[in-house]
Amino acid sequence: MRESLDDLMSRARLEGEKARLHSPPNPWVGALVVDDAGVVVGEGHTQVPGEAHAEVVALRHAGDRARGATVVVTLEPCCHVGRTGPCTDALIDAGVRRVVVALADPDPRVAGRGLVALREAGIDVVTGVGAEGVRQSLAPYLWQRATGRPYVVAKAATTLDGVVAMADGTSQWITSGEARADAHLVRAQSQAIVVGAGTVRRDDPALTARLGDVVLEPLRVVLGEAPEDARVHPCLEWRGGLTDLLDELGHRDVVQVLVEGGPRVLSSFVEAGLVNHLVWYIAPALAGGTDTVSALTSLTTSSIEQLRRGQLVGVRRVGPDLRVDLEV
Numbered sequence: 001m002r003e004s005l006d007d008l009m010s011r012a013r014l015e016g017e018k019a020r021l022h023s024p025p026n027p028w029v030g031a032l033v034v035d036d037a038g039v040v041v042g043e044g045h046t047q048v049p050g051e052a053h054a055e056v057v058a059l060r061h062a063g064d065r066a067r068g069a070t071v072v073v074t075l076e077p078c079c080h081v082g083r084t085g086p087c088t089d090a091l092i093d094a095g096v097r098r099v100v101v102a103l104a105d106p107d108p109r110v111a112g113r114g115l116v117a118l119r120e121a122g123i124d125v126v127t128g129v130g131a132e133g134v135r136q137s138l139a140p141y142l143w144q145r146a147t148g149r150p151y152v153v154a155k156a157a158t159t160l161d162g163v164v165a166m167a168d169g170t171s172q173w174i175t176s177g178e179a180r181a182d183a184h185l186v187r188a189q190s191q192a193i194v195v196g197a198g199t200v201r202r203d204d205p206a207l208t209a210r211l212g213d214v215v216l217e218p219l220r221v222v223l224g225e226a227p228e229d230a231r232v233h234p235c236l237e238w239r240g241g242l243t244d245l246l247d248e249l250g251h252r253d254v255v256q257v258l259v260e261g262g263p264r265v266l267s268s269f270v271e272a273g274l275v276n277h278l279v280w281y282i283a284p285a286l287a288g289g290t291d292t293v294s295a296l297t298s299l300t301t302s303s304i305e306q307l308r309r310g311q312l313v314g315v316r317r318v319g320p321d322l323r324v325d326l327e328v
Helices: 005-017 054-066 087-094 113-120 131-137 139-147 177-188 197-203 242-251 263-271
Strands: 030-034 040-045 070-075 098-103 124-127 151-158 163-165 192-196 209-211 214-216 219-223 236-238 256-259 277-282 311-318 321-327
Touching: 005 030, 005 040, 005 070, 005 098, 005 131, 030 054, 040 054, 054 070, 054 087, 070 131, 087 113, 098 131, 113 124, 131 139, 139 151, 151 163, 151 177, 151 263, 177 209, 177 277, 177 311, 177 321, 192 197, 192 263, 197 219, 219 242, 256 263
Parallel strands: 070 098, 098 124, 151 256, 151 277, 192 219, 192 256, 219 236
Antiparallel strands: 030 040, 030 070, 209 214, 277 321, 311 321
């Protein structure tokens, strides 16, 4: 059975997710080359910065079968010269008949010009197919390109009643090993991690992302001064405001930043309205008590009208725990 364009775009989106860990600051794009019979004859995803984009990989895979074919791609093809040549030129030179795109690229160097270039070359261009799924997949990139600031993901791991530490100060480990492994994937998807100096002094975290035998090292950001012998060195010690920090990280091509600080740091980002996405791991345990520490202990909310509401975009089991994803 011939796949619909929506199904093909879903397949391209999953192909693009393969590039999620290695393509930033470039977007993690997926592309398919589909012949007239509806058969996928080429597929590809964005390579590391400086190497081929998804469209070029898919065209190479397809070879001569790309001529007269349809290319399904999650993001508008680039039309400028950067570390690689324009993807629009590659598509035109390959002789494709139609290009199906989910979303326009908000990068000012593209911003619709890629679609114009394809149409001026006589290629049929279809836009908006599977847009919502791709928008969720590329949310950090789209935000960073539109605002100049990284997409902020905040993470918490608590008991069912929102506690992160007991009265005696102990906090490891509230959630399971499975949840901690999942959190390392969130770290790996981030190009920077933010914690407070108190967390560094108390826990001395390495703040690396461990995926099996692979250890990735995002930029470590400490709000305040880190001890000289802390495991996070080298790091960026930040003493300015949070919005200025996000501006600085944007200048450093950070697409997504993960806030892993304690209750004060997490509350500060939420209070300032700077969190885009919240990842909350919940252990099936109750703490209670008046001396325990809540995840958002410093957050000020005096009435129902001031509740900070968001949209649930995911709830799933991770080992014995729950992972709740909230778009703020």
